[in-house]
Amino acid sequence: MRAIQIPRLDGPRAAELVEIDEPEAGDAVLIDVHAAGVAFPDALQTRGLYQHRPELPYVPGAELAGVVRSAPAGAHVVAGDRVAALTMLTGAMAEVVAVPADQVFKLPDTVSFEAGAGLLFNDLTVHCALRTRGRLVAGESVLVHGAAGGIGTSTLRLATAWGASRTIAVVSTADKGDVARAAGATDVVLADGFRDAVKELTEGRGVDVVVDPVGGDRFTDSLRSLAAGGRLLVIGFTGGDIPTVKVNRLLLNNVDAVGVGWGAWAMTHPGYLGEQWAELEPLLASGAVTAPAPVVYPLERAADAIASLEDRSARGKVVVTLRS
Numbered sequence: 278m279r280a281i282q283i284p285r286l287d288g289p290r291a292a293e294l295v296e297i298d299e300p301e302a303g304d305a306v307l308i309d310v311h312a313a314g315v316a317f318p319d320a321l322q323t324r325g326l327y328q329h330r331p332e333l334p335y336v337p338g339a340e341l342a343g344v345v346r347s348a349p350a351g352a353h354v355v356a357g358d359r360v361a362a363l364t365m366l367t368g369a370m371a372e373v374v375a376v377p378a379d380q381v382f383k384l385p386d387t388v389s390f391e392a393g394a395g396l397l398f399n400d401l402t403v404h405c406a407l408r409t410r411g412r413l414v415a416g417e418s419v420l421v422h423g424a425a426g427g428i429g430t431s432t433l434r435l436a437t438a439w440g441a442s443r444t445i446a447v448v449s450t451a452d453k454g455d456v457a458r459a460a461g462a463t464d465v466v467l468a469d470g471f472r473d474a475v476k477e478l479t480e481g482r483g484v485d486v487v488v489d490p491v492g493g494d495r496f497t498d499s500l501r502s503l504a505a506g507g508r509l510l511v512i513g514f515t516g517g518d519i520p521t522v523k524v525n526r527l528l529l530n531n532v533d534a535v536g537v538g539w540g541a542w543a544m545t546h547p548g549y550l551g552e553q554w555a556e557l558e559p560l561l562a563s564g565a566v567t568a569p570a571p572v573v574y575p576l577e578r579a580a581d582a583i584a585s586l587e588d589r590s591a592r593g594k595v596v597v598t599l600r601s
């Protein structure tokens with residue numbers, strides 16, 4: 278079968294298209310893959326910069342969508358089902374993938390394979406952030422950094438469905454602002470000077486929740502942008518630096534800095550992924566939440582797809598296609 282492999286830790290451009298053997302099904306679900314999602318950890322892993330370091334060579338890709346070829350007896354899916362699946366954290370960019378049944382989810386008919394491939398990794402992280410760790414309640418306001426990225430657009434698609442009254446997108450360029458608006462942002466502000474813009478928009482009150490996949494030097498201004506009782510959700514560090522926080526800021530304004538490690542939470546809470554999907558799937562099936570509208574690359578251009586996250590040129594979610 279065709280697959281993408283990372284043979285050495287030289288960054289996304291090292292990705293190459295290869296022929297390798299199909300996996301054995303074992304007691305897993307065997308899936309004919311139509312599309313695979315690209316997430317920031319895919320880029321970090323190509324340089325050995327992510328906490329999970331697979332042995333070389335490895336097939337990248339944390340999520341996919343396709344059709345079940347075979348499933349173990351008693352599984353909740355059967356041959357022919359359209360599904361999305363998580364590989365936790367590599368292996369998705371291949372024509373055939375074997376995945377444990379509890380990481381496979383039936384895809385609503387309304388969601389295409391391309392959208393489905395870009396769904397789980399970010400939407401389940403954002404579910405963990407807003408619902409489980411961030412305690413979002415109806416009527417609260419949400420600000421999201423990196424708003425035109427994967428986590429960003431996912432936050433904008435989902436926050437309103439889970440009660441947010443206002444969603445403020447922080448982006449680095451005006452064209453990324455258009456992407457954020459299309460994903461559902463009620464307001465867009467530029468990263469440069471975002472604190473003053475948020476102060477003005479909220480008439481000095483601040484926001485209830487900040488979703489932060491960027492980190493770096495914005496962190497302190499994010500804390501300052503919280504209303505009393507607000508939560509800053511620490512998701513990632515695309516900006517490069519891991520910020521430090523003077524905890525007097527938490528005390529002075531009664532705010533929380535909250536860690537969100539979705540993978541670690543799922544691994545220590547059996548059944549959690551299924552519970553998350555049970556909340557998300559009806560919203561997608563009914564159209565209450567729109568499916569992602571990804572930027573699509575053919576498999577041959579997987580290196581470009583992964584590089585677009587590293588060089589910050591990606592707009593919205595990025596996926597690669599393996600079958601039409």
Ligand SMILES: NC(=O)c1ccc[n+]([C@@H]2O[C@H](COP(=O)([O-])OP(=O)(O)OC[C@H]3O[C@@H](n4cnc5c(N)ncnc54)[C@H](OP(=O)(O)O)[C@@H]3O)[C@@H](O)[C@H]2O)c1
Pocket residue numbers: 315316317318398399402422423424425426427428429447448449450453468490491511512513514515516517537538539540586587588589591593594
């Ligand atoms: N905690 C968890 O459980 C969890 C789960 C999934 C992902 N993550 C993390 O979430 C983060 C975002 O992932 P993603 O897939 O949304 O990435 P993405 O699609 O590439 O979006 C990241 C955004 O970060 C911003 N950014 C700021 N400085 C950047 C820089 N120097 N290089 C690249 N981007 C920069 C960019 O927006 P602007 O240009 O507008 O600033 C970009 O749109 C990653 O760190 C990832 O590891 C965490």
